[in-house]
Amino acid sequence: xxxxxSFWLLIVLMVSTLIFAGCNSSxxxxxxxEGGEADEGSTGGTLVFGRGGDSTSLDPAIxxxxxxxxxxxxxxxxxxxxxxxxxxxxxxxxxEWETSEDGLTQTLKLREGVKFHDGTDFxxxxxxxxxxxxxxxxxxxxxxxxxxxxxxxxxxxxxxDYTVEVKLNTAIAPFYKNLAMSPFGIASPTAxxxxxxxxxxxxxxxxxxxxxxxxxxxxxxxxxxxxxxxEDLPKLDSVIFRSIPENSARxxxxxxxxxxxxxxxxxxxxxxxxxxxxxxxxxxPTMNVAYVGLTNTRGPxxxxxxxxxxxxxxxxxxxxxxxxxxxxxxxxNPMPPVISGYNDEIEDYxxxxxxxxxxxxxxxxxxxxxxxxxxxxxxxxxxxxxxxxAEALQADFxxxxxxxxxxxYEWGTYLEKANNGEADSFLLGWTGDNxxxxxxxxxxxxxxxxxxxxxxxxxxxxxxxxxxEAQATTDQAKRDELYKQAQVIIKEDAPWxxxxxxxxxxxxxxxxxxxxxxxxxxxxxxxxEVSQ
Amino acid sequence: MLTYTVRRLIALIPVLLGLSLIVFLMIRAIPGxxxxxxxxxxxxxxxxxxxxxxxxxxxxWYIQYFTYLGDLLTGDLGESIKTNTAINxxxxxxxxxxxxxxxxxxxxxxxxxxxxxxISAWFQHSWFDYIAMxxxxxxxxxxxxxxxxxxxxxxxxxxxxxxxxxxxxxRNPVTSITNIYLIDTLIQGRFDQFVDVLRHLIxxxxxxxxxxxxxxxxxxxxxxxxxMKSDYIRTARAKGIRMFWVVYKHSLKNxxxxxxxxxxxxxxxxxxxxxxxxxxxxxxxxxxxxxxxISARDxxxxxxxILVIAFIFVMINLFIDLLYAAIDPRINYR
Numbered sequence: 001x002x003x004x005x006s007f008w009l010l011i012v013l014m015v016s017t018l019i020f021a022g023c024n025s026s027x028x029x030x031x032x033x034e035g036g037e038a039d040e041g042s043t044g045g046t047l048v049f050g051r052g053g054d055s056t057s058l059d060p061a062i063x064x065x066x067x068x069x070x071x072x073x074x075x076x077x078x079x080x081x082x083x084x085x086x087x088x089x090x091x092x093x094x095x096e097w098e099t100s101e102d103g104l105t106q107t108l109k110l111r112e113g114v115k116f117h118d119g120t121d122f123x124x125x126x127x128x129x130x131x132x133x134x135x136x137x138x139x140x141x142x143x144x145x146x147x148x149x150x151x152x153x154x155x156x157x158x159x160x161d162y163t164v165e166v167k168l169n170t171a172i173a174p175f176y177k178n179l180a181m182s183p184f185g186i187a188s189p190t191a192x193x194x195x196x197x198x199x200x201x202x203x204x205x206x207x208x209x210x211x212x213x214x215x216x217x218x219x220x221x222x223x224x225x226x227x228x229x230x231e232d233l234p235k236l237d238s239v240i241f242r243s244i245p246e247n248s249a250r251x252x253x254x255x256x257x258x259x260x261x262x263x264x265x266x267x268x269x270x271x272x273x274x275x276x277x278x279x280x281x282x283x284x285p286t287m288n289v290a291y292v293g294l295t296n297t298r299g300p301x302x303x304x305x306x307x308x309x310x311x312x313x314x315x316x317x318x319x320x321x322x323x324x325x326x327x328x329x330x331x332x333n334p335m336p337p338v339i340s341g342y343n344d345e346i347e348d349y350x351x352x353x354x355x356x357x358x359x360x361x362x363x364x365x366x367x368x369x370x371x372x373x374x375x376x377x378x379x380x381x382x383x384x385x386x387x388x389x390a391e392a393l394q395a396d397f398x399x400x401x402x403x404x405x406x407x408x409y410e411w412g413t414y415l416e417k418a419n420n421g422e423a424d425s426f427l428l429g430w431t432g433d434n435x436x437x438x439x440x441x442x443x444x445x446x447x448x449x450x451x452x453x454x455x456x457x458x459x460x461x462x463x464x465x466x467x468x469e470a471q472a473t474t475d476q477a478k479r480d481e482l483y484k485q486a487q488v489i490i491k492e493d494a495p496w497x498x499x500x501x502x503x504x505x506x507x508x509x510x511x512x513x514x515x516x517x518x519x520x521x522x523x524x525x526x527x528x529e530v531s532q
Numbered sequence: 533m534l535t536y537t538v539r540r541l542i543a544l545i546p547v548l549l550g551l552s553l554i555v556f557l558m559i560r561a562i563p564g565x566x567x568x569x570x571x572x573x574x575x576x577x578x579x580x581x582x583x584x585x586x587x588x589x590x591x592x593w594y595i596q597y598f599t600y601l602g603d604l605l606t607g608d609l610g611e612s613i614k615t616n617t618a619i620n621x622x623x624x625x626x627x628x629x630x631x632x633x634x635x636x637x638x639x640x641x642x643x644x645x646x647x648x649x650x651i652s653a654w655f656q657h658s659w660f661d662y663i664a665m666x667x668x669x670x671x672x673x674x675x676x677x678x679x680x681x682x683x684x685x686x687x688x689x690x691x692x693x694x695x696x697x698x699x700x701x702x703r704n705p706v707t708s709i710t711n712i713y714l715i716d717t718l719i720q721g722r723f724d725q726f727v728d729v730l731r732h733l734i735x736x737x738x739x740x741x742x743x744x745x746x747x748x749x750x751x752x753x754x755x756x757x758x759x760m761k762s763d764y765i766r767t768a769r770a771k772g773i774r775m776f777w778v779v780y781k782h783s784l785k786n787x788x789x790x791x792x793x794x795x796x797x798x799x800x801x802x803x804x805x806x807x808x809x810x811x812x813x814x815x816x817x818x819x820x821x822x823x824x825x826i827s828a829r830d831x832x833x834x835x836x837x838i839l840v841i842a843f844i845f846v847m848i849n850l851f852i853d854l855l856y857a858a859i860d861p862r863i864n865y866r
Contacts (some may be wrong), residue, residue, distance in 0.1 A: 046703055056614055056828070140571040140579055197616055216615075217626070217824065218816035219702055240702045244814040248681050252696045253814075256688040412829055 044224065044237040045530045047512075050250045050259035054217050054243040059200040060185045061134060064143050066431070066521050069182035071220055071241055073522035075117075076185025076205030079108055079127070080176050084516045084524075085285055086338070087435025089176050093122065093186055093206065094164075103171030103474040110162040114229045116188035117210045124158035129189040131156040131166070144183035144433075147443075148172075171472050173479055174436040181434045182522050208234040208526035217243060234526035235514075247379065254279065254507060260530060261508035261515065267325040267384050273507045282506040283327065286336050287519035289440070290382040290429035292373075292393065292497040293456040298424050300369045307494040309359035310425075311349035313400045314497050319392050323384055324502055331498035333487045335440035338519070339432065340476065341483030346491050356400040368401025374418065374426035375408045381504030381521075382429035389499075390427060418455045428455060431521055437483040442467045445490060458495035533857060540850055551842050552604065556597050559835045566831050587831075600835075609840075610832035614825070619836045623821070627840065628711035629699060630817035633809070634802045636733050637740035642795060645745040649752025649791075653760060654779050664749060671746025680739045680812035687735060694731050697814040701728050736813035740806055744798035751794045755787040762786075789856060796852035800845035 051070065057063040060072040081092035094108040114122040134145040135153065154167040172178065191204035203211045206229075209222035223238040242259060244250040247266050253259045255276070265273065265281070273279045292314070300306045316330040329337075332348040360366065373394060376386030383389065387408065394404045404425070409417060418426050430453070433439050443449055446467050447459040463486050470482040506517055514527040567583040584590050588599060603610065609619035648668070652661040684696040699713055700706050706725050709716045714733075717726040759765065760783050768782050769775070807819030818837060825833035 048702055054824075138579060139576060201615075213705075215625070215816065216622070217820050218698070218814075221702075221705075242698065242702060242814070244697055245811050245820070246681075246814075249684060249697055249812050249814065252681065252684040252689060253698075256684070256692065256696050258695055258697065258701075410826070412827055 044235050045532070046238045046240060047236050047261060047525065047528060047530055048240045048242055048259040049525075050242050050244045050253055050262040052243065052245055052247070052250070052264045055214075055220065055241075057200040058203040058211065058214065058220070059187070060183045060203075061130075061145065061187070062137075062141050062143075062200065063183070069520075069522040071222065072185055072203060072205075073182050073207075074209040074222055074239065074525055075203050075207045075211055076182070076187060077207050078180050078182070078184050079110075079186065080180045082180050082435070082518065082520065085518060087177065087180070087287075087432075087519065089180060092180070093127075097176060099175070099474060103173075103472075104168045106166040106168070106175055107159070108164045108166070110164065111229065112162055114206050115227055116191070116206050117204045117225060117227075118188050118191050120188045120190040120204075122186070122206050123161050124164045125161075126189050127164045127186060128156050128158050129192075130186050133187075133192065134184075144181065148174075148178040148181070148434075171474055173471055173474050173476075174434060174438055177434040177436045182520070208524075209239060212238070219243070230526075235529045236525065239525055251507070254509070257509070261506065261512060263504070263506045264379070264381070265505040265507050267323065267327055267505065270325050270327070270505055278510055279507055280510050280512070282508065282515060282517050284381070284504040284506060284517035284521070285338065285519040286329070286501040286503045287338060287435060288382040288429055288431040288504075289331050289334060289336060289501055290380075290427070290499045291331065291334070292499060293418070293423070293426045293428055294495060294497065295421055295423055295425065295456050296459070296495055297421055297457045299371065300363070300365055301371070301424060303363045303365075304493060305359045305363035306365060306369075308349060309356040309363070309400065310397065310402065311494050311497050312352045312356035312359065313396050313402070314393060314499070315351045315396055316348075316499060317351075319389060320500055322392065323389055324500060327505060328500040328502040331501050332491075334444060334490060334496060334498055335432070335437060335487075336501040339435060339437050339440065341437040341470075341480040343484040343487040345484075346487060349494075353396075353399045360400060360402075365401075368403065370403040370405065371424035372407045373397070373404035374414065374423045375406050376411075376427045377408050377414060378411045380429055382431065382500070382502045383427060384502075386427050419451065421455075421457050423455075426455065433520065435519065437479070438467070438471055441483060441486055441490070442471065445495060456495045458490075458493065460489060460493055463489050463493075536857065537854060540853060544846065544850065547846060548843065549601075551846070552601060552839060553597065555835055555838050555842065556600060557593075558838075559831055560593065562829075562831075566829060604839075609836035612825075612830055612833050614828050614830045614833070619833060623818075623837070623840065625708070625711045626816060626818050626821040629815060630803060630806055630810075630819065632712045632714060633733065633736055633740060633815055633817060634799065634806060636737040637802060638744065638795070638799055640737055641741040641745040641748055641798070644741075645748030646752050646791065648745075648749040650756055650779060650784065652749070652753045653756035653783075654775070656757065661753075665753070668746040668749045671742050672750075674742060676739055676742065676808045677812060679742060680736070680809060683735045683739060684812075694735055696735070697732075697812075699729065699732050699815065700725070701732075704728070736809050736815055739813070740802060740809045744795075744802060747798060748791060748794055752787065752791050755790045756783055759783045759787040785859065789860060792852050792855060792859070796849045799848050803841050803844055 051067065053067045055068040055071050056065055057068050058072055058075070060069060060076055078092050079094040080097065081090045082088065083090055093111050093114065095111050096109040098107045110124060110127065116122060120126070134142050139146045149172065152168050152170045152172055154169045156164065156166050159165050185205055188204040191202065192199050195202045201214060208225055208228050210225045212223045213221040220241045221238060224234055224236065228234065244253055247264055250262045251265065251269055254262045270281060273281050294301045294307045294310060296302060320326060320328045320330065330348065332346055333343060335342060337344060360368065373390055375390035376383050379385060390406045394406060397404045408414070417423065430440065430444055443453050445454055445458050445463065447464050450457055450459070466482050466486040470479045473479045473482065508515060511531045513529045513531060517523055566589060567580045567587065571579055571583060588596055607620060609623065611618050612622060615622060648664045652664045655661055687694045688696040704725070706713050706716055706729065707720065709719060713729040714726065717729055765778060765783055768778050806817060807823055809815065810817045810819040818841060822834060822837040825837060
């Protein structure tokens with residue numbers, strides 16, 4: 001009896017050992033299979049896209065989140081579309097568009113013969129339906145509609161089957177640039193009525209890919225839309241978006257071949273990828289800005305001279321070399337140079353600690369002062385490592401006698417407290433939504449934006465008037481002039497230390513072709529091919 | 533034994549009540565007005581007020597607590613703010629993923645940990661003993677984060693044996709039935725996928741197993757050493773019983789109680805502490821479910837997620853307590 005029990009114990013031990021040994025030995029054969037799978041059958045193949053986070057919604061209208069748009073960009077189409085790698089306007093679901101003299105009537109001719117993935121016809125009625133949905137929704141739910149159009153849209157009507165007329169009560173200069181943003185993807189009215197508040201899990205658009213499956217926190221699968229109006233597209237059969245939160249783990253997954261393409265590559269890993277013949281890197285054209293916010297309502301930072309002094313204290317080139325592997329340009333203005341209206345005549349405050357000390361002396365802070373410097377707790381394409389960049393800034397500030405104490409909070413708390421004006425100075429950044437100057441200057445620095453994205457509480461009525469005038473001006477040359485003036489004043493007031501405009505890095509297998517990263521961060525994958 | 537079990541179950545009630553209260557109060561201690569955070573920057577006063585009311589946050593905290601408790605008793609874990617879905621509907625896939633991973637990790641930890649401990653005690657002061665204990669010391673102190681990335685680099689990239697992350701090959705996904713993939717693939721007779729799932733499990737399970745394995749090895753060793761010095765062991769050896777049976781039968785049975793306690797505690801820690809492992813290996817489990825909920829301020833999910841984990845922890849330890857009695861008849865529960 002006793003012997004028998006021990007015998008069984010031994011058997012269990014042996015079997016479990018065998019199982020683990022078995023797992024290991026079976027692997028080599030399995031890898032061979034994987035290669036085979038990719039080759040077999042269909043022409044286009046599957047692209048596995050590894051990214052940092054999951055989407056929270058697949059209904060673009062009700063979200064503000066980049067990870068959501070990365071997917072919806074391929075399921076939904078907008079009336080007008082951005083260019084492949086810029087924010088120039090091209091025909092989308094609308095083939096022609098026209099603005100009336102007074103800028104108050106917008107007329108769009110729609111593309112004919114387009115169907116939603118569920119078979120519903122795309123026509124003027126569907127567009128009106130979408131506008132009415134956005135207009136009827138509350139501000140919290142339809143954030144982008146309300147911030148870009150809000151009460152300025154008076155009515156939207158179907159003139160005939162394929163013509164839509166939008167009447168405005170105030171001109172919106174970037175009207176079409178706004179319409180090209182991902183949140184304004186046109187959704188199937190039938191599907192919205194059918195799924196109600198579950199539409200965010202059952203997205204139906206007209207785009208090159210159809211939604212297939214979503215396993216939350218894990219992956220989203222979209223497949224080729226066989227009925228797509230452009231018969232040559234998409235090239236791929238399916239795309240799987242996998243969330244792999246850790247940057248190094250994501251690169252490991254690419255290197256081992258489990259995923260084909262990744263975003264959020266650490267700048268410090270670029271060299272390693274370029275040395276690997278199986279991999280390639282992609283640079284996303286810049287449309288962002290990273291900055292140090294100097295809360296204009298707090299302590300010594302209320303003084304313009306102090307803020308200018310801090311601007312002189314920062315060595316941007318050194319920061320770019322150390323943390324961006326050179327894939328960034330020093331920022332002079334609050335928006336990147338690609339944006340129309342950028343003032344390239346403005347010169348940056350040169351790095352000059354002596355000058356900075358003089359300015360501090362002039363402001364009455366000869367012996368310096370102490371302040372908090374908040375470090376972002378999460379990496380972003382414009383801010384790869386908040387903590388380390390904060391340390392570099394701390395050293396720069398120390399040189400002119402300003403003692404910065406580095407503070408950090410959990411991300412949600414960080415934003416909330418900074419928004420309440422509780423930070424002295426803080427790191428933050430912004431990626432543009434539509435390539436319009438309004439989307440940087442008004443959104444980030446106008447007094448109307450205090451409490452939303454103007455974290456520094458910067459308030460200048462002259463700037464405010466210029467920005468409002470630019471919003472209502474449809475003549476682009478005149479608008480550019482207004483924005484250039486605003487940038488001069490902002491530079492002088494120095495509410496920020498603009499740090500850099502970074503070029504975020506993506507990486508993929510060397511067999512990926514025609515992948516063109518878009519500056520907005522949402523990439524259209526219909527032209528992408530994976531050669532075998 | 534039966535009365536003991538029943539009594540232990542009754543004694544669980546105040547524990548669980550206390551647990552729910554602590555979790556409830558903890559969530560309320562997170563800074564910020566939930567309604568404001570949920571609605572975002574453009575929210576109007578009225579909207580915030582309406583949501584506060586809808587969430588019941590305008591009531592005094594004890595009323596909120598009792599409402600919450602009442603819901604819990606009917607099996608209602610609340611509704612996720614982020615997804616508008618009942619939590620008891622959406623929690624299972626995450627829980628299943630975590631259970632599968634933790635179970636495998638614990639299996640590895642127990643199997644290797646206990647055996648290493650026993651052999652170390654058996655051959656005390658041998659080279660095996662020294663190496664095993666040095667490894668155990670490294671094991672308890674190694675950062676999981678680093679270990680996980682090194683595992684990926686070595687086993688996936690250098691040797692190309694195992695996949696780096698995820699639960700399955702996404703190009704050939706498992707059709708989920710129970711969401712415990714090892715079981716799902718077996719039910720469907722997909723042995724190719726079973727092997728694939730197992731291969732995905734190995735690296736994260738080993739990473740997760742490292743700390744408990746080391747702790748179990750150390751406890752087993754010291755507990756075994758103590759027992760092996762006792763008289764009855766000397767008697768057993770004098771009787772001429774083979775050393776293997778003396779160690780694995782006579783000694784282990786008496787040395788196992790502290791080991792079981794540690795296993796119980798470690799299993800609980802594993803469930804809650806899987807978050808780093810889940811992050812590095814992009815394992816869609818409870819750790820990330822709760823972590824993401826914290827970032828999104830999805831209060832009902834944070835609350836219920838922590839509660840579910842805590843509940844499992846309590847149940848495992850109850851089970852371990854009952855196991856004591858089954859293993860050691862000297863333990864008298866009156």
